[in-house]
Amino acid sequence: DRARVGGKGANLGELVRAGFAVPDGFCVTAHAYRLHLERTGLDPRGSAGVLGAAIIAGPVPDPIAAAVGEALARLGPGEVAVRSSAVDEDSAGSSFAGQHDTLLGVHGQAAVLDALRACWASLWSPRAVEYRRHGGRDAVADMACVVQRMVPAEAAGVLFTADPVSGERDRLVLNVVAGLGE
Numbered sequence: 505d506r507a508r509v510g511g512k513g514a515n516l517g518e519l520v521r522a523g524f525a526v527p528d529g530f531c532v533t534a535h536a537y538r539l540h541l542e543r544t545g546l547d548p549r550g551s552a553g554v555l556g557a558a559i560i561a562g563p564v565p566d567p568i569a570a571a572v573g574e575a576l577a578r579l580g581p582g583e584v585a586v587r588s589s590a591v592d593e594d595s596a597g598s599s600f601a602g603q604h605d606t607l608l609g610v611h612g613q614a615a616v617l618d619a620l621r622a623c624w625a626s627l628w629s630p631r632a633v634e635y636r637r638h639g640g641r642d643a644v645a646d647m648a649c650v651v652q653r654m655v656p657a658e659a660a661g662v663l664f665t666a667d668p669v670s671g672e673r674d675r676l677v678l679n680v681v682a683g684l685g686e
Contacts, residue, residue, distance in 0.1 A: 508533045510589030510648035529584070529652030530575040534591055536568045537624050537647045548645075556628035564617045572620070573613045575651070583609045583654040586619035588626055591646040604632055604647070608684055609654060616651060623649045660685030 506514040509531040520526050541548055544562030546555060564572075576584075588604035605626035607619040626632060627647045636645060661680030666673045 510591050512589035513648050513650050527652045527655050532649040534646040534648045552628040552633045556625040559625040560621045583611050585652050586610050587650040588623040589648040589650050657684050
């Protein structure tokens, strides 16, 4: 459900449903992001710079923090990746590749909550705001996050199922680097 878990979360759900090996994890919904805005008194139509800083500074509401703690306990010990999953990303009309933050090697509930706020705030970075504006998207956007168990990686990358420059769908473009891709 893209509206609840964003593009990345929805696509990972489809991979799980199809039987692919996907690292264990959970989604923090777009509703949690909106609740954070509401509880911190933020208006998503405000100044992007102010929003980003205030999202990071505001405490994560107790119900969200408790749910994240429970989900982490079910996931078990170890490091996780906290991955942005904007509602309008990874769609046929726009990828948002590299526009929002992902934090790797996160350990413990407090650090995961900090990483969630960083992902939410990245929705309001100058590059993400400009990408939405350039693509004719509404300035107001929603962000979910995917929290997944870290896996050792020899290489990481992105596969585009359409040429990201020309939009041609008869070719795939794969960008790979050694390590975790940071």
